[in-house]
Amino acid sequence: xxxxVKRMERGIARGESLAAILAAEAVxxxxxxxxxxxxxxxxxxxxxRELRIRHAVELMRNARLPVHEAxxxxxxxxxxxxxxACKQAFARTPRELLNGxxxxxxx
Numbered sequence: 001x002x003x004x005v006k007r008m009e010r011g012i013a014r015g016e017s018l019a020a021i022l023a024a025e026a027v028x029x030x031x032x033x034x035x036x037x038x039x040x041x042x043x044x045x046x047x048x049r050e051l052r053i054r055h056a057v058e059l060m061r062n063a064r065l066p067v068h069e070a071x072x073x074x075x076x077x078x079x080x081x082x083x084x085a086c087k088q089a090f091a092r093t094p095r096e097l098l099n100g101x102x103x104x105x106x107x
Contacts, residue, residue: 001039004032008048012055015075018048050089053097054105056082060098067094 004025011021022032022044029044036044056074059065065073071082071094079094086094090104097103 001035004035004044005047005051008044008051011048012052012075013073018045021048046089049085050105052076053082053086053089057094057097057103060094067098070094 004021004027007021007025008018010016016024019029022029027035032044036042036047040047052074056070056076059070059073060067063070067082068079071079074082076082076085083094086092086097090097092104
């Protein structure tokens with residue numbers, strides 16, 4: 001799992017899909033799902049999406065990128081897709097994540 005997480009972190013900047021990451025690491029989707037559920041408690045797709053959201057929020061905070069640019073840089077196809085992902089994962093909009101004093105992941 002640690003190897004896959006590191007690959008996911010590098011994959012965000014390269015725009016790699018989860019399928020490409022799993023293929024590069026020679027791990028089947030089902031095997032990844034079993035490992036992530038056992039060790040992290042969520043499927044790899046959800047975990048990777050949350051990593052991408054965190055990356056986008058960091059870009060908005062630190063690089064002062066507009067929401068739509070941060071969304072694209074984190075691998076989301078559009079700002080609305082990014083907004084939906086934020087709401088599903090953290091029950092907050094990107095702006096609420098950006099302006100919130102405490103982030104749901106503790107940064």
